[in-house]
Amino acid sequence: MKSKLILETNIKKEYELLSFELSEKGRRKWAGFQAIKLGHGGKGIVHRATGLDYKTINRGIKEIENGDGLESGRIRTSGGGRKLLTVNYPNLEKDLEAMLEDSTCGDPSNPLKWTCKSALNIASSLWKKGYQISERSVHTLLEKMGYSLQSNRKTKEGGDHPDRDAQFRFINNKVKSFIQENHPVISVDTKKKELIGNYKNWGREHHKKGQSPEVKVYDFLDKEKGKVAPYGVYDLAKNKGWVSVGISSDTAEFATNSIRSWWYEMGQHTYQNAKAIYINADGGGSNGTRNRLWKKELQKFANEIGKEIHISHFPPGTSKWNKIEHRMFCFISSNWRARPLLDTATVVSLISNTTTSTGLKIKAKLDERIYKTGIKVSDREMKQLNLHKDNFHGEWNYSIKPI
Numbered sequence: 152m153k154s155k156l157i158l159e160t161n162i163k164k165e166y167e168l169l170s171f172e173l174s175e176k177g178r179r180k181w182a183g184f185q186a187i188k189l190g191h192g193g194k195g196i197v198h199r200a201t202g203l204d205y206k207t208i209n210r211g212i213k214e215i216e217n218g219d220g221l222e223s224g225r226i227r228t229s230g231g232g233r234k235l236l237t238v239n240y241p242n243l244e245k246d247l248e249a250m251l252e253d254s255t256c257g258d259p260s261n262p263l264k265w266t267c268k269s270a271l272n273i274a275s276s277l278w279k280k281g282y283q284i285s286e287r288s289v290h291t292l293l294e295k296m297g298y299s300l301q302s303n304r305k306t307k308e309g310g311d312h313p314d315r316d317a318q319f320r321f322i323n324n325k326v327k328s329f330i331q332e333n334h335p336v337i338s339v340d341t342k343k344k345e346l347i348g349n350y351k352n353w354g355r356e357h358h359k360k361g362q363s364p365e366v367k368v369y370d371f372l373d374k375e376k377g378k379v380a381p382y383g384v385y386d387l388a389k390n391k392g393w394v395s396v397g398i399s400s401d402t403a404e405f406a407t408n409s410i411r412s413w414w415y416e417m418g419q420h421t422y423q424n425a426k427a428i429y430i431n432a433d434g435g436g437s438n439g440t441r442n443r444l445w446k447k448e449l450q451k452f453a454n455e456i457g458k459e460i461h462i463s464h465f466p467p468g469t470s471k472w473n474k475i476e477h478r479m480f481c482f483i484s485s486n487w488r489a490r491p492l493l494d495t496a497t498v499v500s501l502i503s504n505t506t507t508s509t510g511l512k513i514k515a516k517l518d519e520r521i522y523k524t525g526i527k528v529s530d531r532e533m534k535q536l537n538l539h540k541d542n543f544h545g546e547w548n549y550s551i552k553p554i
Contacts, residue, residue, distance in 0.1 A: 155196060158189065162200035170201075178203070183211025236292070240282055244296060247289075250276060314544060315466045321543055322431060322463045329429045329461075330388045335422045336429045338385045338475040339410060339438060341401050342394075342483070345492055347376040379498055381483075381515075382409040382437075385475040386417070392479045392513040393417055394502050396495060402522040406437040407448035409518070414456060416514060427459040427550075433473055434464040440546055443528035450536045453553045461550045482507055 162185060170178055182203050186193040194208050236243055250273065270289040277284050312318075329336045380401045384393040393416060395409035410430070418428070432438040438445050453460045465472060486505040492498050495517050502515035541548035 159196050159200040166201045179207050179211040182208045183215050312466045318466045334425045334427050335418055336387045338431045338473055340473055340475050342381040342480050344378045344380050346378055347492055383475050383479055384410055384413040385479045390511050394515040395518045396498055397518045399522045400524045401437050403437045403442050403444035403448050405522045407452055411452055427461055429461045432464055433470040440464050444526055447528050449551050453551045457553050459550055459552050464547045
């Protein structure tokens with residue numbers, strides 16, 4: 152008995168010294184060799200000293216006795232080792248994305264995202280959902296899904312509002328409620344205006360050596376071709392988008408006509424029984440909180456389709472959190488990188504052909520109407536609107552009902 156304890160102690164010390172230097176295959180064969188050397192009872196001694204499973208020790212013995220080898224450079228046989236978490240849990244990435252939905256931000260010009268939730272808290276939340284996952288594995292998954300560990304960056308557009316986070320929670324809860332009721336939730340915004348013509352478009356793509364397209368040196372506006380203003384509508388639940396490519400001014404009338412086009416071209420066919428539409432928009436521009444024409448035009452739209460229109464605006468300085476920026480616009484920009492936007496047909500085609508591995512589909516159409524600027528809406532006209540402000544920040548959250 153005493154000799155066995157001494158043997159176990161010696162083997163344990165030797166294993167502790169060597170285990171970090173050996174590969175998995177090396178540890179296995181070392182354990183097998185020790186068991187063979189000890190003879191009868193050797194497997195038990197090695198098992199107790201190292202903690203290695205009997206199957207591992209037996210496999211090491213078999214490999215030594217049979218001279219079994221592996222392909223050069225391999226530690227395990229092909230297909231060996233643990234299965235990927237995403238194989239064991241097919242819905243893991245989808246559930247993780249949903250969990251991070253209300254705490255994700257990033258740069259709209261790049262599909263890079265980051266989250267304010269720690270990997271430890273995420274892992275804890277996933278355990279509660281039945282996923283056996285470590286903090287390290289959460290880090291790996293986040294990197295795979297396009298998230299990045301970030302320090303503070305100077306990207307703020309204004310001062311923080313004290314109810315900024317509360318507004319995000321309000322929007323997130325209402326989005327979930329609308330989607331559960333199968334009512335459409337759309338994120339809207341205007342993409343930056345683009346020059347039409349043979350101008351340089353940033354980015355690179357493959358061409359034969361010396362055959363890259365030649366473009367104009369200076370980006371002076373071509374008065375005949377002008378600019379385009381793409382206004383986007385993104386369906387959060389269906390991962391589908393609509394873009395009206397305007398050739399005129401980016402006005403509230405243009406914005407609501409773009410939403411109207413989305414409804415008749417896509418929305419009404421998908422949401423036949425919907426009683427309301429929920430719009431998420433920035434706080435400025437053609438769909439801004441203070442834009443009276445925006446509200447007046449939405450009233451016309453609500454009357455026309457006979458449905459309530461609910462609107463929530465993002466707080467000041469948070470336009471980069473708008474979902475359309477990350478889920479649609481950045482992919483459009485990526486799709487037309489390094490390609491001169493020679494004419495409006497090219498713009499419409501490139502937008503319509505933008506897709507992603509997650510199934511994004513976009514329809515686009517040229518809007519050739521000319522929209523007047525400077526239209527005033529009087530106090531009297533505003534009082535005629537069937538507009539209802541929410542108790543929580545009514546300037547950000549309100550609904551317009553048909554008259």
